[in-house]
Structure formats: structure tokens, C-alpha cells
Amino acid sequence: MSFRWIIQGINLALFLFLLGAAIKGSAGWPVDLYLRMDPVLVFSTFISGRVLLWAFLPALIVFAATPILGRVFCSHFCPMGTTLEFLRKLRPWRRSNNPSFKRLSAAKYLVLAFILGGSFLGISWVFIASPLSLITRFYGLFIYPLLALLGQGGLLLLRPLVERWDWNALLFTSVTVPRFFTQIFVLAFFLALFILEGLFPRFWCRTLCPAGALLALFSRRPLFRRKVSEGCTECGKCVRACPTAAIAEDDPRSSHSEECIVCLTCERICPEKAVLFSIGPSKREKRPEPFVLERRQFLLGGAVGFLTAAAGLTDPKGPRGKGKAGEVLTAGLLRPPGSLPEKEFLARCVRCGECVTACPTHVLQPIWFEAGFIGLFSPKTLPQVGYCDPLCRRCAQVCPTGAITLLSPEDRLWVKMGTAVIHKEKCLAWERKKGCMVCDEVCPYKAVEFRFQEGNPVAVPEVHEERCSGCGYCEFYCPVKPDAAITVSPNGAVRLAKGSYAETAQKMGLHLSLKQAPSLPLPEMKPGAPGRAPGFD
């Protein structure tokens, strides 16, 4: 086992540990660290979101290191690269020839140009190919539910034994299997990638990865690079072993530094010990023609990204102008609490799925095309699946780019994601005259009140819109299924780019006060008819 494998293993383990910490909600860990190391994710978000955040520091360090050390990020740190490489070890076949994909290798620059082209228009395409966004989704949206499913099965198998021993701690342990939309995309994408990786080593990294392309631009001639001494017999062993085909086929002495990921395989396997990675120039060094795209092609790729983004802006479901407080969004599109106004939100959101993975109630779900195709895979709250706890800020805590603002716990309570609406024609109390009031029972705010209605023996619920945060408890618990008799509409949602939610909401006349903290004086309730208490005859 080489030194590099150990470093890779540690990095992948740390990446997974941090993802686990995000799921568990352990405070204090920089759970999004690896996402913030992704060069293309950060650079594209810097342009599309027009922001420079301290959170981007890890990627800046990667950028700064590349002209010195070359693409060590790709070979040692990137969890995507490591995952692909590890899985390659498991392939059931052995292939020896490794085509150089000379022309195809340039494709990654096109992908990069496409992403950056969109960024200039404030549209984020980074999610289509950012390695960290993709690998986070792979582990978060696909592997995590899979493991939960296996864990659940395991617990069920153990249960007879546990029951026999009255081992309560384990007997009542249950695993909730999270269910995420778009997981089929993740599966299909990675299946294709794994097959390609099985056929050609580092296929993704050298032909498609825009982060690799970006780093390649910085590693045309890194300080630390490959040198070949007199001892070289041109046996060609290194040419065949190089995973990125960075060594010229006709001349093993020269290599493409921008393609080289500094895995040091050539140094390790050279029978003559003639290959050495070191700092500084070498007399005999020759540089072959680079694989890089011509400027014209690069600009063309950028133009396509730009125009696609422009088309995205004309999508009827896309954001219009600068989102402002009270703007009506697409029906059913409830964004996570504290999300920036829609346009800024989409410019910043990299669709890594970290918030979706970490959401403790799994109310957050990635969407398909509900917000237009520029909103693909962005998160929304789906009250049918769960509710949004007003005391929880997990999604904002794990968001790598601040698309969801991390508010103070106090300010968080004042976030209005939408408004609950009662559909009287479906409501058990209103329509069927049956005692229910579950919505009132579960509302964490004081937004649902009962009242008595002429000719109805049971109390009926009523939503006070100014007290409703759109958290979705009522919709989730409503006994009318599958389409609840009370649903949350994005109407009235407040989304701020800056400033205090509490102040804004109070100025708008909202009274978002939790039941458990009756700190804010509420306007007088309308009294029920005298002599009536709900549920009594």
C-alpha cells in the first residue's frame, strides 16, 4: 500500500465522517469542508452568486497549491477520484491498454466553459459536473438510504433474539429509511461512471471533470513535477501505467503536466528508478503539445452555457427579477427556511444535497423540474413527507455556499416559508362534521385555532395567516390523505438577502410566536360561542 493510498483513504474517511456528522447533527464539525475545497464549485459560485466568502478559503488553498504541487488535489484529496479508483479495484475484468483519449481529454475544458458561461449570467450549472456536488449526492442521497435500509433489515433479523433477552435499548431502536427524490439520477449517473472507470482508469477525471480542468490551467508547469534521468531505457512501462495518459507515448521522458495528477505511479514502478518528482527545472525536460482546447472552442463552450442559462431565465417556472418579500412562487415550491430570494438562491445553490441529507425530518427533497430546468435538483420542503421544525437550523448549518442563510435561533423562528390553507371541502370537521382538530393539536405556532360554526356540532379549524410560518406540521399530520385538507402554499413567503427576519416580519404585521414560548403578546382571539368547549356535547 502506497503512501498515496493512505492519504486517499484518510480523506475519503474524513469526507464520509463529516457527512455522517451532518446527518447526526453533531455541532462544531466543518461538515461541508470538502465541498468548499472543490475548485470549480467555489469558482463558479463566486461568479454566479457574485460573492466571496470566507467559506471559500479551502478552495483558494487548493488553487494556491496547484502551481506548486500540481494536481495533488485530484490524486490525494478528491473523494470522487478516490471512490472511482477504489471501485476500479473491484472490477471483475482486467484491461491492459489505456487509450490516451487525446481529443476527448479536451472535453473537460468545454464542460468548464459551459459552467462558467452560465455563471456570468448568474445561473449555476455547477451541479451538472462539480465532483464534490456529485459525490456528496452519491453518498448522501443514494448510499445513506441504502445503508439505512440494510440496517433496518438487520435490526428486524435480530429482533427475535433481542425480544427474548428484553434488551430494550435495541428492541426499540428503529431505523427510519430516508427517501429522496432524484436518487435514480444519482444511481444512473454513477453507474455509467463506474462502468467507464472500470474500462478506463480515471476516465471521469481526465475527460469530463471541470474541477480537473480548472486545476489543469494552473498546473501547466508546476514547481513539483516529473523528471526523467539518464537511466531511462524507454521501456514504456510508465506510459502504460499512467492512469491519466499524461506521459507521451512516443517519448516516456516528456509528460503533460496539466494532465498529470501527481499520483507518482511512474516514479514507483520505474524499473530503472529513472523517474523522480522534484522541485525545480531540469535540462533534459521536453514538453509535448498540451491537450488544451483552442481559445475559440473554449469561448464556444462558454457561449453555449451562457445561452442555455439565458433560455433558463425565460422558463415560466424560473425566477423573475430580484425575488422580494411576498413574491408568489411556483405552486408547492417551498424553499428551506432562510433561503435567499429565489434568483440569488439558485445562483448559489450547488445542489450538493447536503441539506437534504442532513434534514432530520427528511422534509427537504431535491426536485426535478418544478423550478424550471435551472432549478434542477435544488431543495424544497415537502410537507407530505415531514415537517420543518422551527427550532432546527440544520440545512443552513450544512449549506456550503450560504444559499440558505444561517440565522440566529431567534431570527429563525420568524422565517415564513409559506402559509397553510384549509380546503374546507375535504376537511373532516368542516365538511363531514367530525371532531378532529389535529392541525391545531400539532401546530407549533399558534396559527390554527378552533371556532364554532352555525349548524356544525364540532369545532372547526381556522388558520390565522399572520401567525403561520408554513412549517407544514398541519399538512403532514392531517388525517385526510394523500392530499391533505390543509396544505402549505408558498404564498406570503418571506425571503431575505440580508437583514433580520424578525424585524421584517414584525413590520409586515406577522406574529410568529411558538406555543412553547408565549413571549409575544398575541392579538385577542375571537371567542367561541358562549357555553361551548370543543369536543363536549
Place this chain on the structure above:
Amino acid sequence: MTKMDMNRRDFLKVQLAGAVSAFLAPGLLLTGRAAAQSAPPDLAVVTGSPGPATRAAVDLLGGIKQFVRPGQRVVIKPNMSFSTPPERASNTHPEVVRELVILCQEAGASSILVVDHTLHRPENCLENSGIRAACNAVVKNCVQAVNDPSLFSEVKIPQGRRMNSTEVMKAVLQSDVLIAAPVAKSHSSTGVSLSMKGMMGLVYDRRTMHFKDIHTCVVDLCTVLKAQLTVIDATRVLSTGGPGGPGTVLPGRMVIASRDMVAADAYTVAQFEWYEQKFRPAQVAHIRQAHERGLGRMDIENLKIKKITV
């Protein structure tokens, strides 16, 4: 299910034996005065702080040994469905539940479980209700939220009028003794939520019960889930805004215990004001129906009630 039947049969036997001895005892063994003292009341009402009042109320009914025999498996069903602190009165007071756990332990129960199918997130409910901390200190891991569908199994309700079957916690089906330990609180669809309504915390699908007329469904449920001992925590009473609150919390300062769920519930309804009004037990549909269907007695004026202060 067979086990459940057996338990119920056992329970009936015990009750029958009790009734026979109560009938025979005065004439055969004891003087009239002694009999009056020894025959336990139908309702025990104890004013005092939560823990001691609980113990005293159970003692008035003849002591915990009347209900729990050595080696038996006990399930205690408190209210701990809301992530709220004890003073909100939407959950049973932790000290009431703890005292019951201690009593069962003293009686030699082989297994003691404190369970509820929580509405809010289990972790938060167990933590904020204070019940886990209070009871787990007595019996390790005895407090559990039971929300996973695999922990429930189907039970037929032969006497059901609106429900023919439902999924009940396996832990309850495998137990010998069920103790209802609800808090006294109002409920926006069933008037009050006491021991009978509390049985809904032992079933998986409560959603459909709302569809099928919740009062009748609660009674249907109580035909199969009969607590042998009911201890109502009325140390605080959530008079308005129930079941979750916040609402007016009355200082009830008492614990009401009975072998009869209906009687305990009926007494609690009559004892306190709900939404600033007095109600008769018959005004709560599920209590009235339970009485009519012979599950227990709501005519508290005809029952033997023993009240003390500790």
C-alpha cells in the same frame, strides 16, 4: 393475540375472585367495620405532591400487589407525546410515572416498560417531558417511544362498532399488566383526553380513527385495551388548549386512581372546569358510550370514593 385473551381472562378471574371475596368477606370473616375499611374504594382521590399522591392512591386501592404479581410484565402508558415540559400539562408528570415504576419494581415485575407512540419527534418528547430521565434512573431503558410500524401487530376488535381491527404495540400484547397513567387535559376533538383516549397512544394508525368518529373508536379500542389500573395525573390540569397546549393550567394537585378507566375519567371530568365550565361526564361522548356499553361506570355519585390528603 391468544396471549392477550389469556391475560384478559386472567384479569377477569382476578376481578371475579375479588368480587366474590368482597361479597363473602363481611359475613364470614370480618366485622362490618373492618370490611368497610378493607374493601378498596372504586375511586381513590389523593391530594398531594405528584410522587407521594400516586403511591397513596394506589395504596388506597389495595396496594400495587393487587395489580402486579411477581414476575409479571408491566406496561405503563403515560402521556409523553408532546415535546413540552411538565408545567405545560400536556404530558404526565415525570414523578407520577416514576412512582409507578418504583411501585411495579417493588411488586416484583419482571419487566417494566413506559411507552407512548409520540406525536412529536421521539427524542424530543422523551427528553423534554422529563419522563425518560425520571424513570430510566429507576429501571434502565424502561422509557421508550414506540413509533416504528414493525413494533406493532394487528389485533381484532370483536366488539368494535366502527373499527374491526387495529395495530397495537407488540410490547403491550406481550405484557400481563397495563397501567394507564394519563395527565388530565382537555382535547379539541374528544373534549378531554384521559385514560380511555390515552389508549390511542398504543396503536399505530390513529389517522383513520378521526375518519370513523373518534369517540366511538376510542370506546372500540378500550374493549381490547383495558388498563387494569388507571392513575390519572391531575396534579396540573390542562383546562383549555389541549391536547398540546399551551392553555390554562389549573392547579389540580391530585391523583385519581381506579380499576375502572371509565370511572376515573368520569370523576376527572366532573372534578374540574373545562374551558371555564362544569361538565357532567355524560357530556363526553366516549365516556357516555363506554358506560352504556358496559366498559365501566360513569355514575360516580353511586361509586365508593375515598379521598385523602398526603
